[in-house]
Amino acid sequence: MSVPGVLGMSFDDETDSFLRLHRMFTFHLGVAVSLAWMTSLYAAAYAPWVRNIRSLIDPFAAGRPESTWSFLFALPVVLTIAWLMSVFGREALRNMRMLSSQLLEFAIAGAVAFALFYMSIDRAVTALLLGV
DSSP states (O other), rough: OOOTEEEEEEEEHHHHHHHHHHHHHHHHHHHHHHHHHHHHHHHHHHHHSSSSSSHOOOOOOOOOOOHHHHHHHHHHHHHHHHHHHHHHTTTHHHOOOOOSSSHHHHHHHHHHHHHHHHHHHHHHHHHHHHOO
C-alpha cells in the first residue's frame, strides 16, 4: 500500500487504473463498432453490388478488384474481433505489458481503433455516394 500524497503507486492503484482505462476503452470501442456496422449496413442497402467496386470509385486505378461485400464489411469485422478480444481478454491484456505506461498503451490502441473506425465510415460513405 502506498501513502496518500506520495508519487508512488501501489499494486491496487495500478489495478484500479487498468480497470478504469479498460472499461472506458471497451465502451468507446463498442460504440465505434456499432456505428461502423450501422453505417456499413445502411450503405449496403444503396451500394452497387459489383465484383470490382474499385473500378467504380476510381476508374484510373490499376489495383486489384475488391467486391462490395469485402469493401463494406471487412473493417467492421476487424473492429468487432478487436472489441471481443478486448472484452473477453481483459486478464490477458492486464498481464501483457509492452510499454511502461498503461495510459500510453491504451492511447495507442485507441488511435489504431479510431483509424480503423474512420476508414470503415469512409468506405461506407464512398459506397453510398456511388449508389446515389
